[in-house]
Amino acid sequence: MKKEILIWILRITASVILLQTLFFKFSGAEESVYIFSALGVEPYGRIGSGIAELIAAVLILLPRKTWIGAVAGTGIMTGAVFSHLVVLGIEVQNDGGLLFALAVITLLCCLGLLYFNKNKLSNLLK
Numbered sequence: 001m002k003k004e005i006l007i008w009i010l011r012i013t014a015s016v017i018l019l020q021t022l023f024f025k026f027s028g029a030e031e032s033v034y035i036f037s038a039l040g041v042e043p044y045g046r047i048g049s050g051i052a053e054l055i056a057a058v059l060i061l062l063p064r065k066t067w068i069g070a071v072a073g074t075g076i077m078t079g080a081v082f083s084h085l086v087v088l089g090i091e092v093q094n095d096g097g098l099l100f101a102l103a104v105i106t107l108l109c110c111l112g113l114l115y116f117n118k119n120k121l122s123n124l125l126k
Contacts, residue, residue, distance in 0.1 A: 007116050011060050014073055014109035017102050018057035025050035031093055038088055052076055060113065067117035070110045077107035 024032045025046050036042035036049075053076060059069025080103040084090060090097045114121065 003116070007066075007113065010109045010112045010116075011066060014070075014106050014113070015057040015060050017106045017109075018053045018060075018073065018076075021102075022050050022054055025053075031095070034093060035083075035088060035099075039083055049076065060110075066113055067120045070113035070117065071121075073106060073110035074114060077103050077110060081107060 023029075028043070028046075032046055033042055036046040039045060052072065056069045056072035056076060059065040060073060062069070081100070084092070084100045084103065090100045092099055
């Protein structure tokens with residue numbers, strides 16, 4: 001029972017963070033445009049990552065597809081953390097490192113979900 005509660009906390013946390021950023025990506029918010037311009041992939045990278053995050057968030061919330069969403073979320077957030085460390089910096093436009101922290105939290109949640117779904121991953125690799 002405690003394990004199921006933890007899994008749902010990880011699912012909801014990752015999905016809420018992924019979904020709340022969609023408004024900024026899809027509306028062309030100044031900070032979002034700045035980030036993807038700095039990465040040299042504006043507007044296609046911003047919109048494409050928004051679509052990928054939407055798909056990952058929905059899959060994470062579906063118990064039978066959580067592992068697929070967690071794989072996608074891990075990939076997306078690894079890219080986000082790497083972008084912060086290499087190009088953007090921890091703090092983007094005086095946000096106090098909030099976006100970086102949200103990316104790390106989401107990455108850790110997705111990795112936790114992969115851990116709890118390791119049997120599905122190992123069956124896939126057989």
